[in-house]
Amino acid sequence: MYRASWFWVRVASLSYAFFGGAHTAGMLVPAARGAEEANALAAIGLFEFDVMGVRRSHLVFYEGLGWLLTANLALLACVLWALSSLARRDAALARPLILCMALGAIPIAGLCWWFFFPAPGVISTLAAVSLAIAVRTAKA
Secondary structure, eight states, X not given: OOOOHHHHHHHHHHHHHHHHHHHXXXXXXXXXXXXXXXXXXXXXXXXXXXXXXXXEEHHHHHHHHHHHHHHHHHHHHHHHHHHHHHHHHOHHHHHHHHHHHHHHHHHHHHHHHHHXXXXXXXXXXXXXXXXXXXXXXXXX
């Protein structure tokens, strides 16, 4: 099925927007998985160390990286949405940027599969495949 490149960039944008929304929901309403997990989180929260003159715990880094991912997914969704508008007007001009985004999306998908669980892997793979299709359909 053929679609214009802007459509596939927009699919990637919406994929990352969904990923970011789901990740945010997971951060705001964490699943309770029992006493063992609660003990592990308490332990990493208790161990503090100095980093560049600031005292932090592993739990603070863990939570901070989660919020950093949420912010980056929102940024990625917005940039891709803007790129889809450019691709709609001039696909050849947008093609190098789409290629860069596709090349970045591939390791993101791989890392999601390797370190996490199927949901982020599937969503990230959808975004990467959509961007790869967008590169192929953006004619020079």
